[in-house]
Amino acid sequence: MSRTVKDPEERRRELLATAMRLFAEEGYDNVSVRAIARAAGVAPGLAYHYFDSKQNLFNAAIAEYSRQCAEFLCAVLDDKDLTLDEKLDRALEAGVDHGAFPYGEFFHAPGNGALHDRLSLGMCEAVLPHVRTALEADAAARGAAPADAGELAAIMVYGCVGLASGPGMPDAAALAALRRYLGALVAAFRASGEA
Numbered sequence: 733m734s735r736t737v738k739d740p741e742e743r744r745r746e747l748l749a750t751a752m753r754l755f756a757e758e759g760y761d762n763v764s765v766r767a768i769a770r771a772a773g774v775a776p777g778l779a780y781h782y783f784d785s786k787q788n789l790f791n792a793a794i795a796e797y798s799r800q801c802a803e804f805l806c807a808v809l810d811d812k813d814l815t816l817d818e819k820l821d822r823a824l825e826a827g828v829d830h831g832a833f834p835y836g837e838f839f840h841a842p843g844n845g846a847l848h849d850r851l852s853l854g855m856c857e858a859v860l861p862h863v864r865t866a867l868e869a870d871a872a873a874r875g876a877a878p879a880d881a882g883e884l885a886a887i888m889v890y891g892c893v894g895l896a897s898g899p900g901m902p903d904a905a906a907l908a909a910l911r912r913y914l915g916a917l918v919a920a921f922r923a924s925g926e927a
Contacts, residue, residue, distance in 0.1 A: 751793040756838035798854025809862035816870035879924040
């Protein structure tokens with residue numbers, strides 16, 4: 733069998749994608765680094781070259797999956813053709829569409845609350861700087877100071893992700909509340925920057 737040489741970062745991403753798929757399909761306890769290597773079509777030694785333990789591979793897979801889940805949200809928040817209000821509304825719509833996320837059923841399954849919380853936290857960390865930048869751009873476009881943009885971004889991101897991704901969420905009432913309170917926060921931000 734001929735050996736396929738790939739860029740190390742590409743190989744690492746393939747291992748992470750394979751690991752995430754197997755962990756979601758079979759559960760952490762039923763998957764080994766050898767099984768991941770076999771499914772990815774590489775030697776176990778190569779998998780251990782990138783990740784020295786199953787736990788480190790799992791941690792990296794969750795972190796990569798969090799980043800991937802946040803990619804679309806970040807792209808919406810970075811879209812210079814949208815107003816801040818449009819960015820927040822579209823990001824909220826995308827964020828509450830659990831069906832749009834691969835492995836959503838795994839993370840929302842009973843008994844996987846701790847994993848779901850890790851994923852949510854990872855998504856928050858990925859999205860947070862993009863919300864702050866969107867707030868700062870809104871202030872700059874109005875010729876105002878971006879008062880407390882970092883603090884407001886944290887309140888918005890952690891609050892929205894926590895509420896929108898909780899058990900049984902989102903429901904219509906929670907989504908309406910999120911929109912109402914985001915609107916109030918943005919209005920307060922705009923008023924404080926102009927004072």
